[in-house]
Amino acid sequence: MVLHRMPLGVVFDMDGLLFDTEALYRDAARDAAAEAGRDLPDAVFLSLIGGSAPDNRARLVRHFGAGFAIDAFEAAWMRHYARRSGGEPALKPGVPDLLALLDSLDLRRAIATSSSHETVRRNLAAHGLEGRFEAVVARGDYARGKPAPDPFLLAAERIGVVPEACLVLEDSPHGVRAAAAAGMAVVMVPDLVAACEADRALCEFIAQDLHVVAKAILAAAA
Structure with missing residues (x-):
């Protein structure tokens, strides 16, 4: 090396x-997807890691569909992340x-x-x-x-x-x-x-x- x-x-x-944090974000995203009655496969989540916020939002919309309530999903995602991480x-x-x-x-x-x-x-x-x-x-x-x-x-x-x-x-x-x-x-x-x-x-x-x-x-x- x-x-x-x-x-x-x-x-x-x-x-x-x-x-x-990445595993916490992954599990929180799964929680948010389940709350919305949807599934978030590993391949989709892994494509988000390290990407920009606009690009990642576009990837999620492509996965969930144009009519998906993406703002509500992202809010739920952050709520579940805060719960899982305990802030630390x-x-x-x-x-x-x-x-x-x-x-x-x-x-x-x-x-x-x-x-x-x-x-x-x-x-x-x-x-x-x-x-x-x-x-x-x-x-x-x-x-x-x-x-x-x-x-x-x-x-x-x-x-x-x-x-x-x-x-x-x-x-x-x-x-x-x-x-x-x-x-x-x-x-x-x-x-x-x-x-x-x-x-x-x-x-x-x-x-x-x-x-x-x-x-x-x-x-x-x-």
């Missing part, structure tokens, strides 16, 4: 990468150690996510991680979401690091493609969606968890 160059900045996805999703393995390493190396870092700023603030506060990221780029900050490069390019701009010197950490194919389109190095740390050959071709490597990423950064810094 080797990085081809030492990054000057690190850009993190959030859901499924920093916080163990678990940290993914290796998050504290990786952040401590980036502190020691004085590397700037940002979050670039399809979630809202309020969700980011709530998740960070639940684990005492406020102030550990120099910038947060969230839904509403960019014109085009992942797989477009806009979120990552804005994150690089906000932390003052050129895109080519940034390392992106992602768990989804949409995010991997967005990072590659931004001209950034990317490591995929898969969560619910396994890496395919196309993902592997765009990545520095595929990591089991963030402990592996920390070792690769430490080795690159040596």
Whole structure:
């Protein structure tokens, strides 16, 4: 697991990468679909992971049908998510150690996510991680979401690091493609969606968890 160059900045996805939220979102979406008398297959949910809100809404409308009450479904989805998560999703393995390493190396870092700023603030506060990221780029900050490069390019701009010197950490194919389109190095740390050959071709490597990423950064810094 080797990085081809030492990054000057690190850009993190959030859901499924920093916080163990994707399975909660999946189960909550199933709850909301069942409440509406519908079914949400795994293949449909997995296609949403890492995508932009407008794209995901369009995917759901295609699945459920044009007459489906999508606003009511999305509200029910968030209600079931809040119930399941209790407002405090678990940290993914290796998050504290990786952040401590980036502190020691004085590397700037940002979050670039399809979630809202309020969700980011709530998740960070639940684990005492406020102030550990120099910038947060969230839904509403960019014109085009992942797989477009806009979120990552804005994150690089906000932390003052050129895109080519940034390392992106992602768990989804949409995010991997967005990072590659931004001209950034990317490591995929898969969560619910396994890496395919196309993902592997765009990545520095595929990591089991963030402990592996920390070792690769430490080795690159040596």
